[in-house]
Amino acid sequence: MTRSTLCAAALLGLFWAAPVLAADPKPDASINTKAVEANVTLDARIKADAPLAAYCLADGKKWIDKNAADAAKERKEDPETFRDGKWSFERRYSIRSVVADRYVSILRDDYMDTRAAHPNSDVNTILWDKAAAKPISIRPFFTDTADNGPTMKAMLNAVITSLKAEKKKRDATETATAEWFKGLEPKLLKIGAVTLAPSTEAGKSSGLTFHYPPYAVGPYAEGQYVAFVPWETLKPYLSPEGQAIFGGARPKGDAEDQ
Numbered sequence: 001m002t003r004s005t006l007c008a009a010a011l012l013g014l015f016w017a018a019p020v021l022a023a024d025p026k027p028d029a030s031i032n033t034k035a036v037e038a039n040v041t042l043d044a045r046i047k048a049d050a051p052l053a054a055y056c057l058a059d060g061k062k063w064i065d066k067n068a069a070d071a072a073k074e075r076k077e078d079p080e081t082f083r084d085g086k087w088s089f090e091r092r093y094s095i096r097s098v099v100a101d102r103y104v105s106i107l108r109d110d111y112m113d114t115r116a117a118h119p120n121s122d123v124n125t126i127l128w129d130k131a132a133a134k135p136i137s138i139r140p141f142f143t144d145t146a147d148n149g150p151t152m153k154a155m156l157n158a159v160i161t162s163l164k165a166e167k168k169k170r171d172a173t174e175t176a177t178a179e180w181f182k183g184l185e186p187k188l189l190k191i192g193a194v195t196l197a198p199s200t201e202a203g204k205s206s207g208l209t210f211h212y213p214p215y216a217v218g219p220y221a222e223g224q225y226v227a228f229v230p231w232e233t234l235k236p237y238l239s240p241e242g243q244a245i246f247g248g249a250r251p252k253g254d255a256e257d258q
Helices: 003-017 050-077 149-169 231-237 240-245 251-256
Strands: 028-032 036-042 087-099 101-111 119-130 135-136 194-197 207-212 223-229
Touching: 028 050, 036 050, 050 087, 050 101, 050 119, 087 194, 101 194, 119 194, 119 207, 149 207, 149 223, 149 231, 207 231, 223 231
Parallel strands: 036 087
Antiparallel strands: 028 036, 087 101, 101 119, 119 135, 194 207, 207 223
């Protein structure tokens, strides 16, 4: 295992290992039973938008209710698996970008500890349309997003190019192989969780960022990955809506934070 790989694993563990501390925001929903402790937290900017907050909170409550039911069932069937403690879950919703004062990209980060070999994490995204007050996909920004079509193929090629570059930075080129990328397909539901990247140009997005949890495109020790696809790469496939929201460049700080 390379030094950069060990660092990625350590950072992942540091981010999630500790329970919610007094200085952390109070959870917006929680469950604490003999089998499970689960929390959901929304960031302040989400809570400032009532429809968005209601959607995220309902989504989060559904998640902790399901995990509580699963834990209760497991504890009843095999109480020995809980000898080291109850299961623990945490979900955090945070705003990644706001584009054209309308499209809000949200990261949904999960931590799960079911007393297996090690805790795990997951990441997913929500794209919220403030004007319609509902979640949407990125379809309106492109002329065509058919499975295996030219847009999706170009998008996937750019994603893999970005992932390979990131693996090179981490000295993890031994996993920059087709075997690790085989789970990605030129389909909106198979290419990865997507957000609109912020831009140096106010009100615009500099492109798409795709977010991958551990195991998705590399071993657990490498942690999460983010692939960036600049809008210029996708310019031939943009719809009028897409042409209106994309522009500028990715801020340096955004790339460094991923």
